[in-house]
Amino acid sequence: MGQTIVEKIFAAHRRDTPTPENIILDLDVVMCHEITTPIAITDLEARGMDRVFDPDKIKAVIDHVTPAKDSKTATQGKILRDWARRHNIRDFFDIGRNGVCHALFPEKGFIRPGYTVIMGDSHTCTHGAFGAFAAGVGTTDLEVGILKGVCSFRLPRTIRVEITGELSAGVYAKDVILNIIKEITVNGATDRVLEFGGPVVDAMSMEARMTLCNMAIEAGATCGICLPDQTTAEYLWPFIKDNYATVDQAVEDFNQWHSDPDAVYEQVLRFDVSSLVPQVTYGFKPDEVKDITAMEGVPVDQIYIGSCTNGRIEDLREAARVLAGRKISDQVRGVLSPATPGVYSQALEEGIIKIFQDAGFCVTNPTCGACLGMSTGVLAEGEICASTTNRNFNGRMGKGGIVHLMSPLSAAAAAVAGKITDPRPMLA
């Protein structure tokens, strides 16, 4: 019987099987940020267990609230910083070099096909774009990961999501994943892996695949995953060029992390995206999704472009297509947070930052900030935000605020129109 990619990764990392349903995995990467890690650090200290299993396999960043906005967030940063120094964690990204974890770590080449990755952050599933098993965990799992380099999981069942057809102009990975979540619902993939494949995924860039996998958790999935291929190898090439003679050789090696043709899936879902139009959420759950044409004219107060879902260079380029030569409505304010310093300087080089500024956007440093309602763009009671982030939960971007999730292109169009609108006519 064939195996899925995640079954292969699990088999290669099995430390223990305490019951037939549970597996303890050896971890390749444990990632940390300043919101969920400091409390793990202080707890480990209090227990007399202030150790790390392998400083080279731990990556840490201050990203959620940075630079610190008050004494409490400054203390969280300090605890993480002191800990990283104390344990010689070399891959620690402090202010000036920091960016949103799920955009920064892939950019640094930390994630490779076949890896097992955890982080105290639910959007860790983003890294499945590289053919890795990457799952968000709580602080206790993180503590054990830091200390022992292991994590427990139930044996996964995989739902294969086959994406076919051709995306029309103005429709992106974000629209695809919103549409998929609408179908699967917010808990349709609980305890499942979503394996994304098919010609549309094959044609996607790594950035687009990350957008896709990023929101797997929004359907309840343990992780999202794409099979590693030529695109993966080319993206990773600067980091792996000493390990392989050619890109082709890397691709061949990555093939070991492909699901077998006779792998057993719990379910195969097929999406033909040829007739898909831009998507947008209403309500307070990420599966409450409509065609943007059905939400035409809904007024907004703020536009937020950034986050681990859509703060990468491709996303900024998409938004800039609409913003170039235009001004945003004087009824709205626009906030752009490039997800990493790399994205920021690339956008500067390409003139994209200037396009955003000329259009009337405020450009912030790379940070999670407003995505989780902590800084740089928190909403007031009753305010509405057109956002490229991944969660429209009640109060997510500020108490009483309302969030509509959409693609960077749709968000840019909303900024210009001052309301939700189909972005496609603005592309002409």
Next chain:
Amino acid sequence: MKQFGGQALFLDRSDINTDEIIPAKYLTENTKMDLKPYALEDLKLSGFNPARDLENKSVIVSRANFGCGSSREHAVWVFEVNEINTVIAESFARIFRQNMYNCGMLAIELSAADIDTLFNLGGDVTIEVDLAESKIKARGKQTAEFSFSLNEFDRKLVEAGGWLNYADLHY
């Protein structure tokens, strides 16, 4: 091992997420105890008043997909410091459920029909949990009994008082 059971708080909604259980702005608190006043502050449920309704409660009963969204274990801790020891629901989001067992707390899944029965008992409902027998007894105006199943490994974590204790012994 913790003691499980007590008076029940009913939250009649599906998809209660961890942002509602503990909003992100409180994730900068440095101790679990500091979280205490903010439990369920942003819960979208009409007529619900966290301070009043959480008083003397030890068990939460809710519907499907409880604890979805952010991975923050703070959502479990804020229950722990409010003396909630058990959450009973039709289903849980994976990370929240794991966080409960990892903290030595109990997440119990019952069928939609059994959850309905619990919601309809009437009066103040007290729940007794017999972990060894995997049984729940609920007394309100009416009484009802249910058996539940618990993954064997999760049971070990609960019995060990959490994953850190278990992992330290075994790995």
